[in-house]
Amino acid sequence: MSKVLTDIQIGQKIREFRLQAGVTQEKLAEELGITFQQIQKYERGVTKVNLVKLQQLAETLKIPISAFFQDGSHTAFQLNDIEKQVLAAFRKIRSETHKNSVLDIVLGLARDLSSQ
Template sequence: MASKKSPNPIDVHVGSRVRLRRMMLGMSQEKLGEALGITFQQIQKYEKGTNRVGASRLQHIATVLKVPVSFFFEDAPGTPEEAAGFAETPSHSYVVDFLSSTEGLSLNKSFVRIKDARVRRRIVDLVQTLAAEDGEA
């Protein structure tokens, strides 16, 4: 039996996905808590994985955050893709880590507002060039 001190990896993952989506929407923990009829402290516990989110609550969170429930389980540890040993599965966590950072979230929100596909492509090219130059240093 797992101890109280170490949260289940699935609970931690689901919580991090709740946080990711909430931040993508620019929603505070307080605002999400109000929509669910719970305190922001409870949201904090869900997001850290210290408290497990029940099925009905997860459905309500999904509705408020405008995503399917499956969103919270994407790239979760122990998913069939991971169990089957696909090489690309572990690399998905960097996307969640990036989008959970202040810089990543800000960059993503700004990038999707750029309507011109050529401008977006040039930005990607610029970032790739800068990353390549940084790797050579």
């Protein structure tokens, strides 16, 4: 039987997924039609999140609702088509050396872009 999560644990996941998505409390509240103070209460576990609001949160943050109930810290990003293609191709690479080379290239490109 799976563990029942507390309001605090659900709140922590809301915060984690909101930050991963790069969304402010204010923006999330606006999308949901509530105040940012309510988002703060959800994230601290002070207020229970009802099922309808949890579904709206998942939709707004572009994550599956099941992400709130998975154990551990998971990245719950929805991949776009290009990311899916890259991941599928990467998984076909058998050589760990080649995989590490691809990773080095991607990290290098990301560093170059962030310094511009």
